[in-house]
Amino acid sequence: MSTANTQTSAPGRSDLRWLWISLMVFSVAALAANAFLRKDGMAHRYVEVIEFERVEAKAVVESGANATGTETAQTEWVDPTDARLANGTLRLVEGVAPIKWKLHKDVASTTEANETSARRAAGDMSAPVVELSMWNSLGVWAAALLTLGIFSFLYRDNPYYKVSESLLIGSSAAYWMINGFWTTIVPNLFGKLAPDVVRAYAIPSLPVSEHPGLDAGLAFVPLILGFMLIWRLAPKGGWIAVWPLAFIIGTTAGLKLVSSIESDLMAQVVATMKPMVVFTAPSTSAVASSAVSAVNFWATVGSLVGVVGVLSVLTYFFFSVEHKGAVGKAARLGVWFLMITFGSAFGLTVMGRITLLAQRLEFLFNSWLNIN
């Protein structure tokens, strides 16, 4: 703003540096005290350990008089306590070792972990096994320190922030790519090109297509277009990537042409064409008993405002006619409507942003520091 004002606040800044530094030293000391002196200050995480065991079995088909039955070729992996093994409809495949593993389920709080452990120690075997998870405890610390790393940008740009930001960029790009690969490329592309391979190595229950040959043939199109799209990264032959791009643009245009006319143009025009005067339904208890009360005053005002608002804002958007005279006045009214719209949108945006901050602070206070 003014030079005079900048000068007054400039000397103040260097004095304040010590205030900021002491604030940070105090925070670190408080953090250490909380972690080492308080009982639950270390952000320990506990998990419930659930043991899994699966054995390979074959279904037994009863065939007439032969009481022993014959086995089907199809095998499935079942729990050893499965009722079908006991009653003989399933039979274990010999020579195949059972597979065992442990599943970890997060325990909501330290208090709950302690309670469950106490119950088990007291001889209650229905209480699950709970153990301290080093990885998850470490994770909470990592999450908290990275959260502070991002927040440190508020003081000023610094290496701590830059490292956190770089970690975010790298991990997010890999996350999206891997996610796209396992959720879409493997089942929806490879699953059609080579269903048997996908079934053997990744998705054993992938449904069998009614016309696998046709599916595989058609799946070559996105495969080739996909390679052409990635060609963009190559130094030469930029035109190659234009083909898949044209396909993406064409499909999007086809989708949007219909939907924007239907849902955003026609439906919105229809929604604007409402009865101007709104009458109160006879069943509701009217405010006053006079005959005029049959007209719902505020609802009527509301409909009028709605129609006038849409028309005036559209007038403002209509640049083919000069904004003079009556058109100019309507356009001015349109601007006012837009200002109120933006003001309200601003209020809603503020609310959203503050919520996100509240959630991060809740994480720091509850999950990490455990002081709330």
Add this chain to the structure above:
Amino acid sequence: MTTTSQTNMNKQSPGRLRAFLAGIGNVDRRWIFLSMALAVGVPILLKLRFPEVPGPMAKATFDAVESIPEGSRVLLSFDYDPASAGELQPMANALVYHCASRHHRIVFMALWPLGKQMADKTIKDVLLEFHHEYKYGVDYVQLGYKAGNEGVIKLMTTNIPGQYPTDADGAALSKMPIVADAADLRAFKFIGSFSAGFPGAKEWVQYAKGNTPDAFKVVGGSTGVQVSQLLPYYPKQMEGLLVAIKGAAEYEMLVTSKYPTSHYADRLEEGRRRMGPQLVAHLLMIGLIVLGNVAMIAGRGMKGGAR
């Protein structure tokens, strides 16, 4: 600064006040950051809570879930990521709890790459915690994420198995009673989208509701930023709309007052909990805007201070 105080020599104290007020306009922004941190942080630590009065949009959302017959098949699409979880997770928790309380059969899916993680969290923290009887494949199923944005919705309007050959874990949908007969989106009575932008509730209205307007109800749970985009669709193209954290808090009120719970009740109070900091932070925002304007007016008469 010196010139200003010299010209105002005869009325020095108002001149100083004015200079002080004008100077506020140039305060180090870190003070504003610190005040915002305190305005949000202190109410959280003090656990400030205020009563909520449900507004018409939250009521409409509640009614939409209530109005479909018990045990209906509903589709909930998690179209957000951790960046918006603070606003949308409370809505998702409350809506899933509400649907389960009505014994609706719930199909989970995601249009955002991280949406499946968000849905998994709700399933773990709310659905299975409050409704142990919910069986996978019968009462609920997780379809997970698929790339393609609006293309996913559009394909689902005619061919769900074409889009989702299996669920998120690779199990065939044809063996699950909840979705075995779901050929297209008309199999659902209700579609809810927790939406943080593109693709989200807007696309569900455009591509799903636009296609078959009477087959199902569409409800949006929206972030504060996206609400403006969705308002024109309410109430005709979108039967309910939850507006940011306030909408979540109001809806939580409605749901927990009809279907109360004592165990882990805090998981259905996240929205209301986050409304405490809102009041203080909003008052701070108003205070900041007023201060900024006072500084502008004070600086107007000063040399070079007008803007």
Add this chain to the structure above:
Amino acid sequence: MLRRTIPMLILAASGILLVVAYFSPFTTSWSETVLGWFNVLAAVAFVLGAGNLLAVNLELVSARRAGWAYALITLLSFAAMFVFGLFKIGVVPNPDHPNVYFAGDYESSQSAFGWVYEYIFSPLTSTMFALLAFYVASAAFRAFRAKNIEAILLLSTAFIVLIAQTAGGMFLTGWIPEDSMFAFLRFDWMKVGITEYIQTAGMRAITIGIALGIAATSLRLILGLDKSYLSKN
């Protein structure tokens, strides 16, 4: 031919097919196939995005440009996440198919990929957005000035909405009876009036405007009148 005609034909064909499919049920299966391809390509686009990121950062590191150390961290975190996810390091077996290694769930926090998501990626991305709360405050302080009628309308609407959204609205005006003639002074009523009538009207007009724009652009693309996408390379 290869550079112009074929891309234009591809664009027109895919666009027209999807428009026709909306009106004719006979072409539904064709449009389903095309949409299936579209969705697969959307997943391939993530590969492209990651490839671009790698190219930029590798260049930074190899040329030892300013900030190359951060680029290296980006590359390392990308590589780690990539290996964790692609090879499903540490995943818990799928209960139905424990013998098929790649059938395991890579997103559970027991796996390396899920752990990084839960404790690194997720907190970082949500904090990044939480920063905006601070900047919106600072921007409001500096830029929200009541200079003319339009700005005053914007400001006063923001005030009403900000107060009405919290318990402050009910505290200040909740005592005004809802059936009195002054009910419109209640903050909750004003907020409903603003959002459901005025803001809805404003946004409706904007939506109509955007819809016309999108429809026109789509039509120009499909008809081959807009060829700007061809010259991008």
